[in-house]
Amino acid sequence: MAKRDLVFRIGGAAGDGVSSTAESFAKISARSGLHTWTYSSYQSVIRGGHVWTQIRGGLDPVLSHGVDPDVVVCLNQQTMDVHQGQVSEGGAIVYDTDGTKPDPTKLREKVRLLGIPLRKKAQSLSPNALMRNTVALGAAVRLFDLDFRHVESAFKDIWGDKKPEIVQQNIQAAKLGGDAVGEMGGSLNFGLAYPNEPKYLMTGNEAICLGALAAGVKFLAQYPMTPASSILHWMASHGPPHGVVVKQVEDELAAMNMAVGAGFAGVRSMTATSGGGFSLMVEAIGQAGMTETPLVAILVQRSGPSTGLPTKTEQGDLNLALGAGQGDWPRAILAPRNPEECFRLTAQAFNLAEIYQTPIIVISDLYLGEGYRTVEKPDFNVPIVRGMSAANGAEVKDFKRYRLTESGVSPRAIPGMKGYQFVAATDEHMENSELISDVLAGIPEYVTERNRMHEKRMRKLDGLRKDTPPPELWGPEDADLTLIHWGSTWGAAHEAIQNVEGRGIRVNSLEFPTLFPFHTDATLALLKDVKQSLAIEGNYTGQFTRLLRSETGYKPDHFFGKYDGEPFTWRDIADKILEAVA
Amino acid sequence: MKLEFEMDTYKSEIKPTWCPGCGDFAVLRALQMAIHTLQLEPWNVVIVSGIGCSSNLPHFLSTYGFHAIHGRALPVAEGVKLANPDLQVIVTGGDGDGYGIGVGHFIHAMRRNFDITYLVMNNQIYGLTTGQASPTSEKGMKTKSTPIEGVIENPVDPISLALASGATYVARAFSGDVKGMAELVKNGIDHHGFSLIDCMSPCVTYNKVNTYDFFRERVYDLQKDGHDPSDMKAAFAKAIEWPFVGRDRIPLGLFYRTEKVPTYEDLEPALKKGSPVRQPLGVEDPDELLSEFL
Known part of the structure; x- marks a missing residue:
């Protein structure tokens, strides 16, 4: 079968320019018209x-970052040691002959070794050697027969018009890498016919920001925490022209409380964090629930417990x-399961928060x-529904x-509305x-009153479920x-399903897409015809699996929990499928 | 001239639940007098409080209010102010709320110089939890939580802390002088920037040391004493008189004031378009926004 995709990997030490090279390559891939996915x-x-x-x-649409790479760039020996054995048959390893050595006994069949003096080539253009990653990028572009003009446009995006000399130097460096491949046998001849129609490329966090802007967010308070910080960064540079106040605060207590204050004052308000920060927010988010204040909280999970593996992934914060x-x-x-849903569900979260006057969590x-x-x-043409305002009727x-209503939703007033003052x-x-x-408290009449008020609030769950x-x-x-x-x-x-279908x-x-309120009836209906099931979660205890069981009584036949910090690959899941049906 | 709002306009139907003789009555009265003098529209005032006896205050006035969780009144108020800077935002609470559990927010709110007025009803004890030591309890004070040696920590000095943190209006008032307090509160609300009014508000039930008499015997008026509130060095010198240097003389009045520092709202780029609560929702030109992703 003809090859339909390419997998590129680059590794080195932090500070070697791995992430900027990878970002450039992702742009080049997307502008070549490829469905692109990075990890x-x-x-x-x-x-x-x-x-x-x-x-x-x-x-064709890709569904994961794949498993084995076709090309690996090794910017240091450790990368070579860790990755050389994973390169696919017919692939290539690009490495710096200055300080890096492959071990041919570790390689798969027909893997080409392209030792290039990356540092020397970069230094031939400029006394500093910072561009050796760019030389390697040029080599990879040539190996995959990608159009070089996308390299130029990616560099222009990164350095802009402000530093044309840096753009030119990097283009030269990339060309040197490409030429080196030309002298060493040329491309891998995958024969991929690139459409060269650009595609939109973004992270889930960026999609969340865009969804929030589309929905009319006006306030973000946040404290930096991996992996949610890029929401703060993107909004800090893009929010203010759209009238969004973006505030980095002293801690997550302040972040959530400020978001509550802004929501109370009548703007669409949000905060974002990871599990550690969310742990600090829990009292204040309950305050929003009690005061019936709308806000959206973004929880981008990372590996726990406690500080855990800050740069690694997990789905361990559902219980939180x-x-x-x-x-x-x-x-x-x-x-959300993908960036499209990050956009859509975030926008919807703002509507739900205002319609039901309560916090909505996007995990x-x-x-x-x-x-x-x-x-x-x-x-961007998302519906905007702001919920029940006292100004639309109530005398x-x-x-x-906090009027007692059947839906649990009461007419809302915001400060500045004359005559509606409340605490x-x-x-x-x-x-x-x-x-x-x-x-x-404790006086019989008010014992009843407490029940009524509590039940009023909790009735919102019925509407939220619908x-x-x-x-x-x-x-x-x-x-x-x-x-x-x-989720992801x-x-x-x-x-994995596509893969085992072939067998x-x-x-x-x-x-x-909704974890809570749990859609019990709909879930039971879908479970009716299930013959055998495998629950898959990025945590140890099966936090969702337990929720499913408590809400439906259904216990999956098999459980695959992953908590090593790495994302699921299709191969991980395919292996478990084979075990389950064996 | 007939005033638009009578004094009673600002009162709610809810009666305070404080102990008879509580210093907080005076603070409530002073605040009511101040907003009456300023003729603030009740619907454009938001009073945010935390938790503690004194934090019940918003319920007793007819403005908007937010009775937040313990120690978090200031960040809630900052969120209100950033969402709608046209509102007059006043924060009330106790010493436990502001100088204890919420002291981090206290410092950061002051260094940002929000145009917010903060009244702390400082009774140097935890009242609502029935008499434990507070962050401003004096050294040696015996309380339910310090029954053997008394308090062995140094107290927080809110005045020095405020000066060091960038507050632009720093005052101390005393519940034994409602008029003086009302004047300080009024000027604090009028001030363009963060104003702290530390209100010595005796707890008649749990603090038998720092009583009305304790203060009456020791207080003096900074302004009558010739203190220049534009002089920050002099303000620090006055601030440390109590409790650092001794406990014989307690200065009341305005320690420090400057209008030369821009507020956070003055500098926040997103507010250049006006109050966020009045801005249209959504994005005018999505294609422009999306161009960087293509």
């Missing part, structure tokens, strides 16, 4: 260590999101948040901010926001095995 493996270090990025480009805050309060938890992870993927052009004199209170309160907690996206069953209905998973596992799961194994996939 960066990095460490909690600024200089040194071992980092690598893999980029996969396909003529489900249980955040003391007592019960109504929330929804949405779990993502490092693999989805930081990886680049090509996407369909995001449609000023009858206004009660949003984190203590239990009555319809008019007078406290029950202080001198009324308005959130239901579970989906993908693939053949009469499958031998059903995969059950959530989607791509690798689908690719005559029929597998389908049950997925949950």
